[in-house]
Amino acid sequence: MEDVLTENPPPSRFFQEDLNNFASPPPEPLPSPFIVFSNPKPELPLKPSLLIIALSSPSLYIFHTLPSKTLIGTLIIPELPFSGNTVEPSLQDKSCNIYSLSDNNNNNNSVLLVSVQLPVPPERSNLVSRLLVGQDIVPARVIILDSIQSRNFRGRLSPDEALAAKLETSSEKKAAATSRLSLDYFPSGSVIDGLSASLLSRCQLKNIRGTLVVSWPEFDPSVVRFVGALLKSIVPSLDIKSVDKDLEKYSSRTGLKRDAWLDSDLYT
Amino acid sequence: MEFVVEEGKRVDEECSTLILPALSIGNVGQLAVDLLVSSTGADRVGYLDDPYLLPCVGNDAYGPLPCGEISLPLEVYESPSTATTLAQQRSPVAKGMMIKFAENIADFAASSGKKHVIVLSSLDFQRLHHNLDMSRGPQVYYLSNAEANGRDEHCERLGFGRLNEYDSEGRCWKYLCSVFDENCKEELTFPSEDELEDIDYYPSLPFAALFSAFKARGLKVTCLLCYCSEGDNIPDAFLLTRRSRSCRLHVGSCVWRLLFHPPIDVSNRVSSMK
Numbered sequence: 001m002e003d004v005l006t007e008n009p010p011p012s013r014f015f016q017e018d019l020n021n022f023a024s025p026p027p028e029p030l031p032s033p034f035i036v037f038s039n040p041k042p043e044l045p046l047k048p049s050l051l052i053i054a055l056s057s058p059s060l061y062i063f064h065t066l067p068s069k070t071l072i073g074t075l076i077i078p079e080l081p082f083s084g085n086t087v088e089p090s091l092q093d094k095s096c097n098i099y100s101l102s103d104n105n106n107n108n109n110s111v112l113l114v115s116v117q118l119p120v121p122p123e124r125s126n127l128v129s130r131l132l133v134g135q136d137i138v139p140a141r142v143i144i145l146d147s148i149q150s151r152n153f154r155g156r157l158s159p160d161e162a163l164a165a166k167l168e169t170s171s172e173k174k175a176a177a178t179s180r181l182s183l184d185y186f187p188s189g190s191v192i193d194g195l196s197a198s199l200l201s202r203c204q205l206k207n208i209r210g211t212l213v214v215s216w217p218e219f220d221p222s223v224v225r226f227v228g229a230l231l232k233s234i235v236p237s238l239d240i241k242s243v244d245k246d247l248e249k250y251s252s253r254t255g256l257k258r259d260a261w262l263d264s265d266l267y268t
Numbered sequence: 269m270e271f272v273v274e275e276g277k278r279v280d281e282e283c284s285t286l287i288l289p290a291l292s293i294g295n296v297g298q299l300a301v302d303l304l305v306s307s308t309g310a311d312r313v314g315y316l317d318d319p320y321l322l323p324c325v326g327n328d329a330y331g332p333l334p335c336g337e338i339s340l341p342l343e344v345y346e347s348p349s350t351a352t353t354l355a356q357q358r359s360p361v362a363k364g365m366m367i368k369f370a371e372n373i374a375d376f377a378a379s380s381g382k383k384h385v386i387v388l389s390s391l392d393f394q395r396l397h398h399n400l401d402m403s404r405g406p407q408v409y410y411l412s413n414a415e416a417n418g419r420d421e422h423c424e425r426l427g428f429g430r431l432n433e434y435d436s437e438g439r440c441w442k443y444l445c446s447v448f449d450e451n452c453k454e455e456l457t458f459p460s461e462d463e464l465e466d467i468d469y470y471p472s473l474p475f476a477a478l479f480s481a482f483k484a485r486g487l488k489v490t491c492l493l494c495y496c497s498e499g500d501n502i503p504d505a506f507l508l509t510r511r512s513r514s515c516r517l518h519v520g521s522c523v524w525r526l527l528f529h530p531p532i533d534v535s536n537r538v539s540s541m542k
Contacts (some may be wrong), residue, residue, distance in 0.1 A: 018360040021289055021444070021477045022468075025364030080397060092485075122322045123362045131321075155272040167327055168336050188328035193359065198323035201340050204315055205272045212325065 008017065026123075031078050033128050035098070035136045037073040044136055048100075048112040050235070051139035053132065055116045055196050056215060057226040059145035062231065063115045064091050065242045069099040072112075075131060078119055094118040096128075098137075101235070111235055112137065116195065125198035133202040133210075141172075141209040143181075143234060145227060146196035148216040154189040162215070162222045164230075167192065169203045169210040181211055269372035271344070271380065280313075285385040287512055288355040290371070290475035293495050296390035297475075299505030300512065301356045306330055307509070308353050308458045309342070310345035310526075318342060318372055320365035324358055324398055350513075353382065374481035385482045387491040388508050389475035394497065395466070408511040411491040413483040420490060421437050426514055431493060433470050440471035441480075448484035480495040 037044075052062045063069075071089065075096040077088040085093040087113040095117060096118055116121075120128050133142060150157050165186040186192070192200075196212055203210025213230065215223045273279060273509040287304060289297025304310070321341045329339040341359040346352070361369045377385055404454075410428040412420035418434040436440060470476060475491050482489035492511055 018363075019474060020472050022440070022472050023364045023366070085285070125323050126319045126321075164416065166336070167325055167338055171339060173336060185334045186327050188326070188334060190330075191321065191324045191326040191358075193324040195323070196535045197325040200338070201315075201317075201323055201327050204338055204340060205315060244497055 023091065030124075033077045033124065033131060035073050035075045035077060036130055038071065040187050042072065045138045046112065046136065047138050047140070048110050049138060049140045050111045050140070050230070051114065051132070051142045052111065052142070052145070052234075053114040053116060053196075053199060054145050055214075056145050056147040056223075057219050058147075058215065058227045059231075060091065060115055060117060061224060062228050062240065062243050063099070063113050064089070065240075066101075066113075067239055067242065069101055069113060071097055072100045073098040073113075075119065075128065077118065077124060077128065082118075089115075091117070097167070101238075112139070118197040122194055125195045128195060129198040129202040133199060139208065142179050142199065142211070144196050144199050144201050144210070144212040146192065146194075146212065146214050147218040148190075148214045149194075150216075152191045152193060155187070160218055162217065162220055162226065164213060164223075165214040166214075167200060167212045169200065169208065171203075171207050172209040172211050173262060175209055177215060181213065183213065186214060188213075193245070269316055269318040269377055271314055271316055271376055274312060277311070277313045279345050279380070282349050283348060283351050283353040283379055284321050285351060285386065286353045286355065286377050286382040286384070287386045287388065288478075288512060289357055290387050290389035290473065290478050290491075291357065291360060292390040292475065293392045294390050294501035294504060296494065296496055296504045296508060297388035298357060299501060300388045300508040301354055302329070302511040304347075304352075304512065305345050305354055305356060308347035308350055308352065308354075310347040310352070310407075312343055313346045314344045315340050316342040316355065316373070316376060317342060318369060320362050320369045320372070321357075322359045322362055326358075329356075329358075339441055350454065353380075366474055367444075367481075370477035370481035371397075371448060372475075373478070374485045374487070377482060377487055378485040385478075385487050385489045386490065386512055387475050387478050387482075388512060389473065389493050390496045390501070390504060390508075391473070391493050392497070393495045395469050403416045407494070408507060409493045409495075411479060412459060413479070413489050423490065426511070428492070428511065431491075432471070433467075435467075438467065439469065441476070444471055444476060444480035445484070448481045450484075452507070464533055464537060 040084060053192045054060045075098065080094060082094050085095055089095065089097055097115050099113040100114070101113065114132060135137065148157065162181055166181055166183040167186050168180070192212065192214060200210050200212040216224065217226065224243060232238050232240055287301065289301045291297070292446050298450045318445065324341050326339050328334055328337050331337055339358060341357065343356050345354040345356065407433045408428050410420065410423040411418045412423060414420040417437060418436070419430055475493065481488055490503050492508055494504050494507055
């Protein structure tokens with residue numbers, strides 16, 4: 001049995017610094033994140049009919065393999081270094097690139113993709129989510145793809161059982177059933193934090209149709225296939241043939257990471 | 269901090285008592301607000317969007333069935349039958365930003381016409397340096413700005429214990445006062461984490477920042493506190509819930525119904541997320 005005094009607190013408990021008015025604040029305010037758009041700079045705000053934001057490893061992999069996408073911008077978080085990034089977008093880059101699926105990126109009905117390949121600190125999530133939803137980009141609908149965070153999940157997550165669930169904004173719930181994603185709701189008692197939570201919250205505050213899809217395990221070929229099929233159901237014109245073709249490479253690339261959670265708390 | 273009214277909802281200006289939790293050991297304040305929202309049938313009317321609040325989302329904080337009702341980090345509920353507004357906070361404040369957060373929420377309370385603010389919080393039993401009088405059962409303590417020494421005649425009549433550890437001349441309490449009071453001419457230095465002593469425990473807690481912020485905005489504020497340890501804190505939450513209902517300025521018949529209502533079964537519910 002865990003010792004509540006010495007073990008890390010469960011998700012609902014606080015660290016000492018959470019309860020201290022006199023915890024040291026950040027030394028000085030950081031410059032705000034911003035988006036750099038390609039040349040010629042499009043007329044802002046962009047108003048896509050659909051904005052899809054990838055945060056999970058499977059979804060980032062799929063976005064990377066998609067052909068016929070056009071890089072139209074990148075979101076910069078000033079304090080995060082991007083040394084080591086390549087000129088051509090790569091899955092190893094620490095970047096947050098924005099792509100258009102339409103050849104004509106001035107088309108207000110285009111689909112935009114965002115690949116979040118950098119660790120956005122929770123304290124900066126509010127500013128980043130404002131840029132992506134409601135400021136430089138005002139989408140009609142948002143789909144966010146993330147992984148279930150085991151630290152915030154009340155229950156057991158089996159490494160052998162892939163699962164997915166959703167959270168929706170009120171606007172999304174009111175939309176026609178045929179246009180909504182057919183997934184179980186994320187169970188009550190568990191939470192999602194970080195950038196994906198901030199993005200969905202922004203959608204709710206702005207009364208925008210928004211869905212956050214969370215999947216498990218974090219690195220698994222079956223989840224890649226699932227996310228690919230999900231995206232295809234949302235954007236039928238999406239070409240996901242190359243996803244299956246390169247899935248072996250994905251498995252080998254993520255092999256080390258997959259084994260890493262054999263040592264996780266799930267196995268204690 | 270921006271208050272966003274939920275689509276299709278209206279704010280009831282008669283709900284002039286604001287009850288909110290302060291983050292504290294065992295999440296007791298948040299559990300108590302959850303109980304109040306459930307028991308009063310309060311309806312969510314909007315959200316508070318604050319840059320210093322860490323993000324989190326979840327589903328179905330109150331409903332027994334999974335219907336995908338999204339919950340955000342800081343939500344505002346209203347119970348017209350009890351003339352009460354309830355603000356539920358579900359995630360922590362960014363490190364070092366509690367004072368800014370308190371200032372923002374005090375601005376919201378003042379600008380939305382609240383007359384009385386009740387802050388629900390717990391205190392760490394291990395920090396207690398004297399014996400508690402348990403002869404009358406679990407005790408609720410209070411801190412009020414009705415009098416300069418923290419005393420409130422209404423709370424005394426209700427049998428609450430005054431928080432004797434409150435010292436308005438203590439350096440940390442004075443610092444909090446100076447930060448929120450625009451008219452304060454005294455420049456006091458920010459207490460370093462390394463310099464804090466045992467006596468600084470109480471003013472270092474979130475409830476103290478909220479108390480000082482509401483007080484500086486000229487609002488009547490009462491903090492209700494109970495000592496506890498980490499563990500099953502639902503009984504502590506029930507204690508604060510019952511006492512907060514009797515603390516409100518307008519005591520309606522629904523309050524008495526609640527006091528004698530059977531305990532709510534929370535075994536299948538979320539309670540507060542963080």
